[in-house]
Every structure is written in C-alpha cells, then in structure tokens.
Amino acid sequence: MNGRMQHKCRMNDRGLRLFLKGLVPICFLLLFMNMSVITGLGMVAYGQPTDTPEPISPSKVITKFHEALIKSMKAGKEAGYEGRYAILDPVLRDTYGFATISKMVLGSAWKTLDDEQKKSFIDVFTRFTIATYAFRFDEYHGEQFETISEKERRKNLRLVHSVFTDGNGAKRSFDYQLLLTKKHWRIVNVAVDGISDISLKRAEYTDIIKRDGFTALLTNLKDHIHEMESTAEKKG
Numbered sequence: 001m002n003g004r005m006q007h008k009c010r011m012n013d014r015g016l017r018l019f020l021k022g023l024v025p026i027c028f029l030l031l032f033m034n035m036s037v038i039t040g041l042g043m044v045a046y047g048q049p050t051d052t053p054e055p056i057s058p059s060k061v062i063t064k065f066h067e068a069l070i071k072s073m074k075a076g077k078e079a080g081y082e083g084r085y086a087i088l089d090p091v092l093r094d095t096y097g098f099a100t101i102s103k104m105v106l107g108s109a110w111k112t113l114d115d116e117q118k119k120s121f122i123d124v125f126t127r128f129t130i131a132t133y134a135f136r137f138d139e140y141h142g143e144q145f146e147t148i149s150e151k152e153r154r155k156n157l158r159l160v161h162s163v164f165t166d167g168n169g170a171k172r173s174f175d176y177q178l179l180l181t182k183k184h185w186r187i188v189n190v191a192v193d194g195i196s197d198i199s200l201k202r203a204e205y206t207d208i209i210k211r212d213g214f215t216a217l218l219t220n221l222k223d224h225i226h227e228m229e230s231t232a233e234k235k236g
Helices: 003-047 058-095 098-112 115-136 197-212 214-235
Strands: 144-154 157-165 171-181 184-192
Touching: 058 115, 058 144, 058 157, 058 171, 058 184, 058 214, 098 115, 098 184, 098 197, 115 214, 184 197, 197 214
Parallel strands: none
Antiparallel strands: 144 157, 157 171, 171 184
16 A cells, blocks of 8 residues: 555544543433433323313312302302302202203103103203292291211212201201212202102103103193292292
C-alpha cells in the first residue's frame, strides 16, 4: 500500500472514530428520550386509576332522596305544586330506577307490550311518582328522616332501613331496596311499615290491564296526575 493510500485509510479511520465518538452520546440521548416516553406512558397506564369511581353508596342515595323530600316540604305552599315538582323531578330521576320498577309493577303484562308502549308507561309512571311525592310532601312541621342501617341482600342488591318522624313525634318505618344498575344504586322498591309499594301497585295495575286493557291504565295514571295538580292548585 503506497503512502497516499495509507494516509487516506488513516484519515478514514480517524473520521470513523470521530463519527462513532459523536454518535454514542446521541444514542444515549435517544435511548433516554425513548425511556422517558415509555416511562411517561407507563405512568399514564399504571400511575393513574383505570377503573371508574365507586358508585355513591346506597345509604347516600337514600339521604339524597330524603333531603329532596324535606326541601320540598319546606318549600311548601309558597313554592306551590309546580315548584315542589321542580325540586323533586331531577332527584327522583337520579335516585329511582323507573325502568326497572315499571317491569316489576306490570309483572307478566310487561312482556306483552311493544317498545313504544313500554316507553310510554315508563314516562307516565315516572311523572305519576314524582307528582305523588310533590302532592303529599307539601308542608313542613319539623319532620325528619334518619337512616338506620344498610344490609346486603346479594351482590347487586341492598336494603336500607330508615325511620321517618313526623311533627308530632310519631315514627314510621321506611325500607328501601336498591339495585345496582349501570354502576348506579337506584331505588326499586319502598316498604312503609312493612307494606311494599311494588306489591300494591302490581295488584292494582295488572287488574286494570286484565279488565280494561293497557291504554286504560295509562289513562288512569294521567287522570291521577291531573287530579293531584288540580287539588294542589285549589289548596294554594
């Protein structure tokens, strides 16, 4: 190899060494950046909770419902029927499982309805329930609710026992069944002094359907709503 070729090779070797010398820090920098990205992704994947928040407990759902009833009572005649209805409407829609209750109160008749009839019943039954509470809980005389206990019936069913004390000190037992649906605990039955609201309504509603048909039941509920509205207006 002549002197020129040896000199060229030495220059190439020197350039390669310089190139590699400069490349090593860059590689480490890139590796560090990649590790930072991976670590960051890991923090997103593992450092933050992936599960949705725990649902509000059954007892707290009942407390929310009771607070709305007391608020309605305190609003009283000054707010009027419509004002009390406005107070209760969003709370009951959030704490009650109206779709589930609708199936329960109609029993086997539910399966005979088409989708439009089911939707209509849920809507009317929801408004009827809210109207009933707005009509009945219209005055406040020191009444109060107290949640006593919460028991597990099965994995997705809870029983919350509470006591209602009226203005004269008389006590009544309110027992709520709550079902976990779509990650929310919702009321599906209320028993007052041991008498189940679902049982009473199922007996009444199924009897109307057998005797007069489903349309008659809807008309009956709508008439009750109108009657409560009219009576409340007269009471002032």
